Amino acid sequence: MIRNLMILAHQGKQFIPDLTSASVPGIFRGRPVISREVINEQQLASLCPTAAIAVNPLSIDMGRCTFCGECAFAFPGKISFTTDYKIASNERDALIIREGDDRPVLLNAGLIRKEISEFFSGSLKLRQVSAGADNSCEMELNACGNVNFDMGRFGIEFVASPRHADGIVITGAISEHMAEPLQICYDATPEPKIIILAGIDAISGGIFEGSPALNRSFLDKYKIDLYVPGNPVHPLSFINGILELIKVRKKS
Amino acid sequence: MLNYISVKNNQCIPFSSIPVLEYEQFLDYNTSLVKEESNHCVNYYGIRKQGKIVLICCIASDADGLIHISSTEVKPEVQLESFTARHLAFHIFEREIHENFGISYIDHPWLKPLRFPFNSFDKSSGIANYPFYKIESEELHEVGVGPIHAGVIEPGHFRFICNGEQILHLEIQLGFQHRGIENLFLEKKTLLQRTTLAENIAGDTVAGHTTAFVNLWESLCNFSPEADLQFARTLALELERIAIHTGGLSAMCTDVAYQLGSSVFGRLRTPIVNYFQIWGGNRLAKGLLRAGKTNFPFDKVLEEKLQTVFNEYKPDFDEMCKETFSLPSVLGRFEKTGVVTKEQALLTGAVGMTARSSGVNKDIRASHPHDYYQLSEHLPVIKKHGDVFSRAQIRREEIKQSIEHIRKLLESIPDENKKRQELNPPSSDSFVLSLVEGWRGEICHCAITDENGELTHYKVKDPSLHNWLSLALAVRNNEISDFPICNKSFDLSYCGNDL
Numbered sequence: 001m002i003r004n005l006m007i008l009a010h011q012g013k014q015f016i017p018d019l020t021s022a023s024v025p026g027i028f029r030g031r032p033v034i035s036r037e038v039i040n041e042q043q044l045a046s047l048c049p050t051a052a053i054a055v056n057p058l059s060i061d062m063g064r065c066t067f068c069g070e071c072a073f074a075f076p077g078k079i080s081f082t083t084d085y086k087i088a089s090n091e092r093d094a095l096i097i098r099e100g101d102d103r104p105v106l107l108n109a110g111l112i113r114k115e116i117s118e119f120f121s122g123s124l125k126l127r128q129v130s131a132g133a134d135n136s137c138e139m140e141l142n143a144c145g146n147v148n149f150d151m152g153r154f155g156i157e158f159v160a161s162p163r164h165a166d167g168i169v170i171t172g173a174i175s176e177h178m179a180e181p182l183q184i185c186y187d188a189t190p191e192p193k194i195i196i197l198a199g200i201d202a203i204s205g206g207i208f209e210g211s212p213a214l215n216r217s218f219l220d221k222y223k224i225d226l227y228v229p230g231n232p233v234h235p236l237s238f239i240n241g242i243l244e245l246i247k248v249r250k251k252s
Numbered sequence: 253m254l255n256y257i258s259v260k261n262n263q264c265i266p267f268s269s270i271p272v273l274e275y276e277q278f279l280d281y282n283t284s285l286v287k288e289e290s291n292h293c294v295n296y297y298g299i300r301k302q303g304k305i306v307l308i309c310c311i312a313s314d315a316d317g318l319i320h321i322s323s324t325e326v327k328p329e330v331q332l333e334s335f336t337a338r339h340l341a342f343h344i345f346e347r348e349i350h351e352n353f354g355i356s357y358i359d360h361p362w363l364k365p366l367r368f369p370f371n372s373f374d375k376s377s378g379i380a381n382y383p384f385y386k387i388e389s390e391e392l393h394e395v396g397v398g399p400i401h402a403g404v405i406e407p408g409h410f411r412f413i414c415n416g417e418q419i420l421h422l423e424i425q426l427g428f429q430h431r432g433i434e435n436l437f438l439e440k441k442t443l444l445q446r447t448t449l450a451e452n453i454a455g456d457t458v459a460g461h462t463t464a465f466v467n468l469w470e471s472l473c474n475f476s477p478e479a480d481l482q483f484a485r486t487l488a489l490e491l492e493r494i495a496i497h498t499g500g501l502s503a504m505c506t507d508v509a510y511q512l513g514s515s516v517f518g519r520l521r522t523p524i525v526n527y528f529q530i531w532g533g534n535r536l537a538k539g540l541l542r543a544g545k546t547n548f549p550f551d552k553v554l555e556e557k558l559q560t561v562f563n564e565y566k567p568d569f570d571e572m573c574k575e576t577f578s579l580p581s582v583l584g585r586f587e588k589t590g591v592v593t594k595e596q597a598l599l600t601g602a603v604g605m606t607a608r609s610s611g612v613n614k615d616i617r618a619s620h621p622h623d624y625y626q627l628s629e630h631l632p633v634i635k636k637h638g639d640v641f642s643r644a645q646i647r648r649e650e651i652k653q654s655i656e657h658i659r660k661l662l663e664s665i666p667d668e669n670k671k672r673q674e675l676n677p678p679s680s681d682s683f684v685l686s687l688v689e690g691w692r693g694e695i696c697h698c699a700i701t702d703e704n705g706e707l708t709h710y711k712v713k714d715p716s717l718h719n720w721l722s723l724a725l726a727v728r729n730n731e732i733s734d735f736p737i738c739n740k741s742f743d744l745s746y747c748g749n750d751l
Contacts, residue, residue, distance in 0.1 A: 003575055004512055010568060014519045026530030029539075049445040066448055068539040073547050081533075128404045132431050134747045136455020136536050139499070141404050143525075146518040160402035175750075177368060177379045177428045178407060181399050207440070207448045213370040213432030231538055232455060 015150045019239050028234070029067045029081035032060050034099045037077045044078065047071050050200070050207055062087055062095040062105075062229040063203040088228040088241025095203070095229055107226075107244045115192045116225070120166055120246045123155035126196070127165035127189060131182050132214060133172025136232035137199040141169065144235045151239050162186070167194030167225070173201040173208040179215040186218070194225040196242070198233045206231065255281045256311075256320040261620040262471045264684040267700055270308065270323045275332060278324035282309045283338040290314040292601060292614070294687060294696045296335070296345035298353050299709045301325070305353050310685055310698070314619035319685060328353050328373075334360040341601025344717055367427035367750045371435065382425045384411050391415065395732065399428045406746035410735070417731050422724045429750035437710035443469070443543060443675075450697075451538045453712060454748040456496055458537045459488035460690025461712070464697040466543040467622055468686035472678040472699060475544055477623075479666035484546055486624035487661055488528075488537055490654040493691035495524040497647040497654075498569070500743050504644055505576065507737040508585040516572045523561050530557060544675035549668035558662065562655055573648050586641035590726040590738035593638055597722065604693015606719045606742055609646050610638035616689035624661060625689075638726075643741040650691075678705040690715065692745065714748025 016022045024030075045053040048071060052064035060071075060079070072079045082102075089095055090107045130138050144151040145158065159165050162185045174182065186195070197219075200206040208214060228241045255277065257269050273281065285291045295310045308323045326332065334357035335342035347366045349355055354373035357363060365372075368379045386394075392413055399407035407428040413421040436449055450465035451458050463485045470477055477485075498521040505513030525535040532540035532548045540548060576582055592602065597610035607614045615632035617625045633649045635642035680703050688695045693715030700709040723742045727735055 007512060007516060007571055007575060010571060011516060011519070024529065025526050027533040028529055029533045047444065049440075049442065049448040066538070067534070068444070068448065069533060069547065070444055070539075129400055130404075130406045130429075132429055133406065134429075134452045134455035135406055135745065136452075136458070136538070138404050138406060139456060139536070143522070146522070147515045148519055148522050158404050172429070173431055175428065175430050176370065177430055178399070180380070181407065181428070185400055201452075207445065207452055208431045208433075208436065210439075211370075211432040211436055213430050213435075231452075231534075232536060234535070 014147045016148055019149065019236060020243065022236060024083050024085060024234070024236065028083045028085065029069050031062070031084040031087050031105060032065070032072075032079055032081050032097050033102045034058055034060065034097060035078055035080075036100055039075050039078050044071060044075055047074055050204070050209065057099055059096050059098045061204070062097060063092060063227060064200055064206070064209075065229065066200065066206065066231045085234050085236040086240045087230070087237055088226055088244070090224070090226050090245065092224070092227060095227055109249055112245065113192070113225075116194060117246055117248045119192060120194070121248050124167070124242065124246055125157055125159045125165050126167055126169050127162040127185060128158050128169045128171065129178070129182050129185050131170060131172040131178035132175030132208070133199070133201060137171035137201070137230070140230075140232045140235055141171070141198065141238065144238055149235045149239060154239075154243060156239070156242055162188040163190065165189050165193070167196065169196045169198050170202045171198050173205045173211070173214050174216045174218060176213055176215040179218060182218055186222075194245075195222055196226040196228065197224055198228045198230075198238060200229055200231050203227050203229060256322040258318040258320050259685065260318060261616075261622050261687045262467045262684065264471045264474070264679055264682050267681050267683045270321050270683060273322055273324050275324045275326055278307070278309070278322060279333060279335060281322060282311060283335055285311045285320065286339050286341065289598065292603075293341060293345065294319065294694065295685070295698055295711060295713050296342060296349075297698075297711050298349045298355070299700065300353075304328075305355060307349065308698075310696070312620060312687065314614070317620050319620070319687075321683075321685070326355065328355060331356050331358050333358060336360050340599050341718070344721070365427065367430050369430055370432050379427055382409070384425070385413075385421065385423050387413055387421070392420065408746045412732060412735075414732055417733065419727050419730055419732050419735070422727050424720050424724055426720070426746060426749050429747040431747075431751065433751040434710050434712055438707055447542060453751070454714060454745045455536055456745065457492070457690045457692060457695070457714070457748065459485070459492040459541065460688055460692070460695050461697075461714075462537075462541040463489060463623070464686045464688040464695045466541055467688070468684050468697050468699055469543040469678070470675070471684045471686070472682060472701065473544070473675045474679060475673070475675055478669045478672070480549065480668050481546060482623040483661065483666050484548075484550055485541055487550070487658060488540055489688070489690070490658050491524060491528065492537060493654045494651050495521055495528075496691045496743075497651050498524065500740070501576070501644065501647050503740045504640070504737060505582070507740050508582055510576065510579065510582050513572060513576045513582070516568065520565060520569055520572070523565060527558060527561050530554070545672060546668070550665055552665070555662050555665060558658070562659070566655065569651065577644070577648065583641065585734070585737060586644055587639060589640040589734050590730060590741060591637065591639045592722045592726045596725055597638065600721045600725065601718045602722045603718045604689070604715045605643065605646050605650070605691070606693065606722050608632055609635045609642040611636045614694070616687045616694050620687045622686075622688065628660065630657075640737055640741040678707070680705045692716065692743065693719065712751055714745050716744040716748045719744050720749060
């Protein structure tokens with residue numbers, strides 16, 4: 001008992017006090033910025049392993065970007081990655097960064113269903129479905145609940161059964177073999193319910209896009225409530241995205 | 253003519269130099285090799301060639317650091333005598349060959365689907381119709397778990413046959429994560445795409461699989477990585493081991509309801525993965541390792557930061573270990589739970605941490621060293637009892653050992669080579685095999701090129717492929733309530749198996 005208390009004392013406070021303004025250590029590659037420098041755009045676009053870079057006009061789609069940073073190494077004056085981890089949105093198009101854009105990624109409040117803040121702002125229970133994933137997003141989602149990030153302080157938790165859940169979080173490119181289990185899990189979740197796509201594999205298929213082993217038809221059927229880019233998602237991207245989604249907004 | 257060609261780890265050879273034997277001779281030769289405890293099969297797989305199937309078998313010899321490679325050609329409709337009947341460790345490879353090409357074996361005891369790949373031979377067999385083993389008895393009941401599990405983990409289906417609370421038999425059905433990775437290695441043509449694929453085989457083994465890929469690719473391109481590249485790979489592998497083992501100890505404490513251990517080990521993982529972000533911008537080391545170059549040269553500033561991370565990590569880790577490994581409520585759950593005997597580990601061909609926990613000395617860092625492991629002697633940590641406790645102890649001791657390895661590495665950091673040569677195109681008509689000891693165990697990648705140097709075949713083997721059977725055997729006669737702690741103690745990869 002005394003040794004347990006000593007360990008507690010030695011550990012001190014480990015939680016990050018303010019998750020909305022915490023700074024990330026090191027050279028985290030978050031939201032990219034594209035300058036107006038004139039370069040060979042085709043050459044730049046052809047570098048990207050997941051075709052996240054489009055030309056005319058030049059843009060980076062964070063729903064496809066692996067955040068490997070190779071484009072920024074090849075064209076340092078043209079592309080840079082900021083440490084801004086607040087990159088989630090409820091609009092697919094908001095994940096596309098265009099030339100000259102340097103502003104925060106926001107959620108479109110008009111598209112958020114009324115019942116989301118009404119029911120979920122103080123408590124959101126989520127069922128996670130790993131479908132053709134690589135276990136990296138799963139590890140980061142688990143990290144969201146550890147003592148450092150402590151997502152539970154906002155009432156946001158992962159639960160064991162879809163029947164206890166208010167929504168599902170999908171990771172992975174959605175393999176053919178997980179298409180049916182995913183559907184069953186979604187159907188078992190009571191209304192009202194939300195769908196969150198965590199990581200670029202879920203959002204676009206990532207490096208697996210176009211593989212004949214995938215079946216992404218589930219995504220054509222339902223409205224997605226939140227896209228959280230990343231490869232894998234950073235816990236701060238995930239938690240801040242959800243907080244933005246469920247927060248109570250003042251009526252304008 | 254010899255029955256085989258012997259190569260070293262990452263040695264590129266002409267594909268035509270692999271001897272082609274008659275099947276009988278191929279069977280006799282390879283199964284006789286593995287009678288020696290120091291020899292084991294690192295890969296055995298098939299490729300299509302002009303209407304025939306070429307089977308390639310790679311047996312690693314731990315005694316002399318060589319890998320003996322031989323091949324045979326068979327027609328797809330043939331019935332063959334199995335390797336498995338002579339040595340069980342081949343069972344998983346022959347299941348894969350059967351599933352991919354329809355080759356049937358007259359004496360394979362367990363010829364069941366492995367992962368239901370999109371390009372499997374028998375399209376009529378679907379993942380929903382897996383042929384589970386059944387026992388007809390009114391006294392027994394079945395428990396089905398998954399594919400979606402209670403925690404935030406990957407999908408797989410576990411089917412238990414229980415006698416009351418006791419597990420008689422467990423069958424593990426995988427394949428749910430199948431993304432068609434081996435095929436994508438051929439479809440995606442740029443080096444960066446292929447490196448990205450390697451990084452996404454298993455997100456908990458990014459350094460492991462990426463090191464296997466870049467070493468293999470450089471060998472194909474006849475490029476010898478300079479000291480700074482080798483240094484970075486070795487460092488990344490050992491850091492990954494520390495990070496995942498620490499997380500593993502946390503999860504094992506969770507599964508025996510020891511909250512303090514779960515929290516403290518969980519938070520101790522954070523500075524290690526954050527260090528990957530400080531070094532390369534990603535907490536799981538994605539984007540860090542590249543063939544023929546580095547984007548993130550290691551320097552004095554990074555070294556100091558890492559020393560600080562370790563200086564802060566070590567006392568907290570030691571304190572938490574001391575408490576965890578002497579706490580009766582933890583030991584009561586860990587000791588004599590989920591035992592894999594040495595005989596079972598050898599029989600099933602277990603590798604890595606699982607093998608070493610059962611007294612089997614298998615470690616690529618010692619037997620087939622690559623990168624900086626070639627410069628210093630690595631003494632594998634070996635435990636005898638093969639229970640959950642042994643697998644917890646292995647983690648504790650390997651973490652300490654990895655910190656020592658890294659501290660030694662940091663004593664002489666090689667300068668960045670600023671005049672690096674560009675990679676040549678890959679050699680034509682070649683075969684290369686790359687072995688890496690990831691935190692979980694032995695990773696093996698094999699590649700074959702055509703006359704233009706284009707990839708015609710890419711094969712990935714994650715250590716989990718060998719080890720899933722160990723878990724199924726370990727839980728027999730255990731309480732079903734001990735399944736979670738047994739499962740976590742092995743910490744096997746679903747996506748690494750499913751590809």
